[in-house]
Amino acid sequence: MTICNDMTLAAIEPDAGLAAALKLDRAGVIGEIRRSGMKGRGGAGFPTGVKWNLAAAAQGDRKFIVCNADEGEPGTFKDRVILTEWPGRVFEGMTIAGYAVGATEGILYLRGEYAYLRHGLEQCLAKRREEHLLGNDICGKTGFGFDVRIHMGAGAYVCGEETALIESLEGRRGEARNRPPFPVNTGLGGMPTIVNNVETFAWATAILARGADWFKAIGTEQSTGPKMLSVSGDVERPGVYEFPLGTPIREVLRAAGGEDAKAVVVGGASGQCVPANRFARTVSYEDVATGGAVIVFGPGRNMLDVAENFLEFFVDESCGQCTPCRIGNVKLLEGVRRLKRGECSTQQLRELRALGETMRVASKCGLGQSSPNAFLSIIEHFRREIPSRVPVTVEA
Amino acid sequence: MLSTQQEQRVAEIDAIIERHGRSRSALIPILQDVQRRHDAIGDFAMQAIADRLGIHPVEVYGVVTFYAFLNEDCRGRFVIRLCRTISCDLAGRDAVANQLRNDLGIEFGGTTADGRFTLEWANCIGMCDQGPALLVNDQVFTHVTPEKVHDILSACTRAFGLHGAQEVQVR
Ligand SMILES: Cc1cc2nc3c(=O)[nH]c(=O)nc-3n(C[C@H](O)[C@H](O)[C@H](O)COP(=O)(O)O)c2cc1C
Ligand code: SF4
Numbered sequence: 001m002t003i004c005n006d007m008t009l010a011a012i013e014p015d016a017g018l019a020a021a022l023k024l025d026r027a028g029v030i031g032e033i034r035r036s037g038m039k040g041r042g043g044a045g046f047p048t049g050v051k052w053n054l055a056a057a058a059q060g061d062r063k064f065i066v067c068n069a070d071e072g073e074p075g076t077f078k079d080r081v082i083l084t085e086w087p088g089r090v091f092e093g094m095t096i097a098g099y100a101v102g103a104t105e106g107i108l109y110l111r112g113e114y115a116y117l118r119h120g121l122e123q124c125l126a127k128r129r130e131e132h133l134l135g136n137d138i139c140g141k142t143g144f145g146f147d148v149r150i151h152m153g154a155g156a157y158v159c160g161e162e163t164a165l166i167e168s169l170e171g172r173r174g175e176a177r178n179r180p181p182f183p184v185n186t187g188l189g190g191m192p193t194i195v196n197n198v199e200t201f202a203w204a205t206a207i208l209a210r211g212a213d214w215f216k217a218i219g220t221e222q223s224t225g226p227k228m229l230s231v232s233g234d235v236e237r238p239g240v241y242e243f244p245l246g247t248p249i250r251e252v253l254r255a256a257g258g259e260d261a262k263a264v265v266v267g268g269a270s271g272q273c274v275p276a277n278r279f280a281r282t283v284s285y286e287d288v289a290t291g292g293a294v295i296v297f298g299p300g301r302n303m304l305d306v307a308e309n310f311l312e313f314f315v316d317e318s319c320g321q322c323t324p325c326r327i328g329n330v331k332l333l334e335g336v337r338r339l340k341r342g343e344c345s346t347q348q349l350r351e352l353r354a355l356g357e358t359m360r361v362a363s364k365c366g367l368g369q370s371s372p373n374a375f376l377s378i379i380e381h382f383r384r385e386i387p388s389r390v391p392v393t394v395e396a
Numbered sequence: 397m398l399s400t401q402q403e404q405r406v407a408e409i410d411a412i413i414e415r416h417g418r419s420r421s422a423l424i425p426i427l428q429d430v431q432r433r434h435d436a437i438g439d440f441a442m443q444a445i446a447d448r449l450g451i452h453p454v455e456v457y458g459v460v461t462f463y464a465f466l467n468e469d470c471r472g473r474f475v476i477r478l479c480r481t482i483s484c485d486l487a488g489r490d491a492v493a494n495q496l497r498n499d500l501g502i503e504f505g506g507t508t509a510d511g512r513f514t515l516e517w518a519n520c521i522g523m524c525d526q527g528p529a530l531l532v533n534d535q536v537f538t539h540v541t542p543e544k545v546h547d548i549l550s551a552c553t554r555a556f557g558l559h560g561a562q563e564v565q566v567r
Contacts, residue, residue: 002525074481074520112465113521115534154424155464157519171423172455173462189421232483232524239525269482295482295524309482313519319462 002081004239005255008218008226009202014088015133017205021096022141029100030056033204035212037224042068042160042197043267043291044366048204051194054184056101058192063103065094065146066169066188066195069110070153070160073268074313075293078228079198081240083110083117086202087124091148093201095138096208097194098146106148107188109165112155121150157317161365162195164319175319176365199228199292220246223284227292231256233264234298243283249294250279258296263303263381268293269310270370273303273377303382307375308336314371325368328359332375339386349386353379402440408433409444418449423459427466436470464518472507474552474564477518477531478540484520484527488541492528495542499549512556513549532564 021029034049055063067090071079082090094106110118125148128134136145151169153159159168163177166188187193203225207215215225223245229252232238236257243252249266253259263275266283267290274281274288281288297306311333320326335352338344344352356372363369379386399407412429416422426445431437437460446453460466478484478493497503500513507514523529526538530548537548544566551566 071522072520075483075524076520077522077524080522111522112463113518113531116536152425152428153463154428154466156462168424169421171420171459173458230524232527233486238483265482293524297486301486306482309480309485313481316519 002239003085004231004237004241007228007242009082009086009089009206009228009242012089012206012209015092015205017208018092018095018133019139020208021099022139022144026056026100026102029096029208032212033100033207036207036215037212037222038200038203038207038215039223039285040197041199041203041227041291043073043270043289045285045289048196048200051184051196052097052100054182055103055192055194058185060191062105062189062191063101064188064191064193065097065101065103065106066162066165066183066193067094067106067108067148067198067201068160068162068165068195069108069114069198070157070165071111071114071198072157072160072317073270073291073293074310075232075265075268075295076230076291077232078230078240078292080114080117082198082202082228083114083121087121088128089202089205090198091125091128091134093196093204094148095134095146096204097196097201099138099144101192101194103192103194104145104147106146107169108148108150109153109159109169110150111153111159115152118150118152125150156319157313158319158365158367161367164365165195166193173319175321176367178364197291219244220282220284220286222286227283229283229290229294230292231258231294231296233296234258234261234301235296246282246284248280248282249274249288252283252294253279253296256294256296258298260299261296262299262301263297265295265297265306265374266290266293267373268295269313270366270373272373273306273381275381278381302340303378303385304336304340307378308333308340310374311336311371314367318367318371319365322362322364322368324359324362325364325371328355328363328368329371331355332359332372336375344386349379405434405440406444409441410448413445413448420449420451423449423451423456424463424466427456427460431466435473436467438468442468470507470511472512472514473556474512474532475514475516477516477521478504479519479521479523479527479529480517481520481524483524484529487527489528491542492530492540492545495545499545513552535564537566 038048039045156174158164159174164174168174183193229241266288314329318325356376442456446456528540529538551564
């Protein structure tokens with residue numbers, strides 16, 4: 001089973017959000033999104049209403065609405081499920097954003113690994129054009145035109161970072177830009193551009209359909225609304241779950257059948273490791289933030305293996321532009337392997353930790369800044385597992 | 397009059413470029429189509445594309461080498477990418493990897509001598525709830541077991557024999 005519990009999103013009438021939005025003026029739409037308090041569902045958690053407002057205020061001959069469907073974060077697959085089950089919601093949300101900020105062009109940046117979803121998405125787009133939900137004079141609203149095209153990624157995790165994604169759309173290597181300037185001012189082709197996650201657009205339709213108050217009533221004060229979680233690893237029922245933000249990790253594990261877990265990593269390879277004695281912590285922006293990945297580790301797992309797998313991932317996916325990330329991840333990986341062999345001195349471990357801290361502050365983009373997270377939190381919480389290892393070399 | 401092979405290739409590349417438009421932002425879609433047509437993006441194609449778009453060939457080379465799904469060298473007719481990331485790892489990707497190595501007689505990164513199969517690692521392909529997972533070209537296979545590897549490979553071989561068949565049907 002891929003969809004594992006009741007989804008609020010499924011219950012919301014298709015295109016009710018778009019109809020509601022078109023009855024408001026642009027400021028009214030942005031006001032509703034702002035009032036909902038929704039933060040981006042892609043991981044970074046920037047308030048969506050603020051982003052849309054900045055893009056609406058920005059000057060440009062053209063503006064773009066980009067949907068980030070690069071979903072490369074290990075352990076994350078809820079965007080795939082949304083794009084498979086409710087593609088119309090995503091395009092509806094992009095259309096609402098286009099109306100709100102005065103953009104006529106939308107682009108769905110679909111990761112190359114999801115090429116098999118493209119056909120269904122194109123069919124959905126064609127149907128929406130037929131039904132006047134895309135194209136000119138949408139829903140009979142004179143003068144409002146918007147359309148969406150699909151752009152295929154070509155296999156690069158870093159292209160999920162919004163400025164790298166824009167570089168990729170412009171036909172270049174996916175190397176992150178310095179920020180500021182932000183895409184809302186200087187995005188695709190130098191024009192104001194909104195980049196939002198697949199799930200963010202989907203929830204935007206729900207906010208317009210049911211109102212900001214409905215959305216705000218779910219979740220916590222700082223983390224409003226429901227969130228899709230991708231649960232995988234050592235659980236009986238892996239799949240996509242929807243929970244109000246602020247739900248304790250323990251409850252997620254109960255639903256998925258992973259109560260005996262030794263640890264979870266929340267937020268994927270760039271997220272943090274939470275050990276069993278902290279399962280009361282909550283999935284929320286104020287506590288354990290995530291783009292949606294919850295990877296569960298059963299009692300028999302070695303957390304150093306996990307750190308090694310993640311660092312292999314980052315060594316492979318670093319764009320190589322800046323030194324802390326390009327070299328740092330290689331050094332951390334060497335360090336983890338040394339720890340696994342029981343050959344790491346206390347001084348070396350201290351240095352690895354300091355290196356991780358340096359990477360957090362000195363890397364150019366979120367990839368390098370967050371790549372030491374899992375390593376550092378595993379070292380912190382499973383310290384006792386590490387020095388207890390007997391160095392294999394002294395056996396004889 | 398018979399045109400040379402090179403002229404033919406240029407004509408094909410031109411047709412692809414016309415379809416996407418002569419702009420830098422069309423570069424990656426152009427490269428993806430060229431690769432689909434020729435299984436690789438060689439020096440000649442990179443040079444021709446650079447000429448048409450008015451950019452330096454090194455720019456094209458830089459892009460081709462950046463992306464995991466763009467390749468300079470020829471791949472097999474079926475590119476098998478096994479996910480090596482954490483959830484598929486927990487679910488037993490090592491056994492699947494070994495079976496693939498054994499059945500194909502190649503290492504990861506290699507291509508079989510008959511040019512049918514290329515074997516590669518993939519980073520997370522977003523099938524974490526159904527691992528171990530792999531891609532065969534654009535098709536995804538989930539809950540793969542060592543036994544299933546054989547079925548997938550023979551399905552590929554059958555599709556290869558059918559000449560031009562795209563979909564791989566596992567019976
Ligand atoms: C290395 C890296 C990879 C990212 N990958 C994704 C991704 O696959 N999907 C996504 O929505 N956001 C991803 N992000 C976050 C984006 O940069 C951006 O914050 C997000 O798309 C904004 O949308 P939201 O506010 O709706 O979440 C990534 C960030 C980094 C640093
Ligand atoms: S942090 Fe890593 S991925 Fe980001 S710009 Fe630097 S090298 Fe590239």
